[in-house]
Amino acid sequence: MSTQNQSQFPIPPHFNPNTVGEVWRVPYQQRATEAREWANTHKIKSASTDESRICLLLIDVQNTFCIPDFELFVGGKSGKGAIEDNLRLCEFIYQNLGTITTIVPTLDTHTAMQIFHPIFWINSAGEHPIPAATNITPDDIDKGIWKVNPAVAFSLNYSYEFLEKHAYHYVAKLTQNGKYPLTVWSYHSMLGGIGHALVSAVEEAIFFHCIARNSQTKFEIKGDNPLTENYSVLRPEVMEGFDNKLIAQKNSRLIKQLLEYDVLVIGGQAKSHCVAWTVDDLLTDIQLVDASLVKKVYLLEDCTSPVVVPGIVDYSDAANEAYARFANAGMNVVKSIDLVF
Numbered sequence: 001m002s003t004q005n006q007s008q009f010p011i012p013p014h015f016n017p018n019t020v021g022e023v024w025r026v027p028y029q030q031r032a033t034e035a036r037e038w039a040n041t042h043k044i045k046s047a048s049t050d051e052s053r054i055c056l057l058l059i060d061v062q063n064t065f066c067i068p069d070f071e072l073f074v075g076g077k078s079g080k081g082a083i084e085d086n087l088r089l090c091e092f093i094y095q096n097l098g099t100i101t102t103i104v105p106t107l108d109t110h111t112a113m114q115i116f117h118p119i120f121w122i123n124s125a126g127e128h129p130i131p132a133a134t135n136i137t138p139d140d141i142d143k144g145i146w147k148v149n150p151a152v153a154f155s156l157n158y159s160y161e162f163l164e165k166h167a168y169h170y171v172a173k174l175t176q177n178g179k180y181p182l183t184v185w186s187y188h189s190m191l192g193g194i195g196h197a198l199v200s201a202v203e204e205a206i207f208f209h210c211i212a213r214n215s216q217t218k219f220e221i222k223g224d225n226p227l228t229e230n231y232s233v234l235r236p237e238v239m240e241g242f243d244n245k246l247i248a249q250k251n252s253r254l255i256k257q258l259l260e261y262d263v264l265v266i267g268g269q270a271k272s273h274c275v276a277w278t279v280d281d282l283l284t285d286i287q288l289v290d291a292s293l294v295k296k297v298y299l300l301e302d303c304t305s306p307v308v309v310p311g312i313v314d315y316s317d318a319a320n321e322a323y324a325r326f327a328n329a330g331m332n333v334v335k336s337i338d339l340v341f
Contacts, residue, residue, distance in 0.1 A: 081305030
């Protein structure tokens with residue numbers, strides 16, 4: 001790696017930093033033509049010729065987390081966290097266009113009836129929990145504060161008895177595994193909705209990279225299992241049900257693919273949840289395979305922010321503690337402006 005800025009590529013003139021926090025249509029054909037011309041002008045070769053293979057893993061850089069007034073905007077401490085992160089992320093992609101081999105964006109993908117959404121739960125009055133302000137523990141279920149909504153069983157094609165047993169097992173398992181308690185989130189990353197889409201400016205940068213480098217973007221779907229949260233792209237929060245049968249599996253295929261690259265760079269949202277959990281799972285697998293592989297992982301600390309809901313919750317400390325642990329394990333915690341290949 002180098003910190004010499006002269007090795008970076010210039011940022012293409014189409015990039016407008018003032019629109020990173022907005023939603024708009026990417027003009028694909030126009031950008032494709034410009035990407036070809038850009039590659040010719042700057043002598044950018046196809047990714048297939050790379051001697052050192054570099055992967056950029058972008059976790060959940062979607063409208064639902066990154067655009068103000070969307071469902072779960074990650075404002076971080078500044079209140080504009082995800083916007084500021086994505087501005088730096090776009091610049092990082094363009095400036096390292098000729099050396100990033102592959103970009104792997106993950107897409108948090110949900111439908112309404114999932115265990116972390118309000119409709120899944122009701123109280124004795126038939127009311128659903130307030131999203132983002134409600135955590136559900138085994139004690140809450142024991143006391144009858146919250147129970148599974150019987151109406152969801154039909155649509156999910158499970159018996160109500162099964163869902164009751166699973167829900168109790170699930171929240172208990174989170175506690176046993178030292179995970180965050182079950183948080184009831186606002187409906188977000190809804191499949192087919194605009195919140196599910198990548199942030200326009202980031203999508204544009206990724207598309208530009210794809211065309212300029214002849215490198216297919218490797219999209220990765222996560223989070224569509226109704227019975228478990230999936231903060232990490234590499235494994236669900238809980239994999240076994242109350243009957244010890246698998247309800248989900250870890251993503252061994254992706255883990256293997258990521259570790260085959262010479263360098264793995266990671267950014268995205270949110271630092272305290274999906275990013276931290278993904279990196280934690282990656283670290284676990286690395287330590288099982290070859291602990292020295294941690295040296296190939298670079299965490300873009302200025303391209304990610306923690307979940308902060310003013311007056312309700314602030315996960316900044318938890319996020320920072322996780323990153324300190326990753327650094328102590330041998331991973332590289334860096335700023336995007338300092339990482340040049």
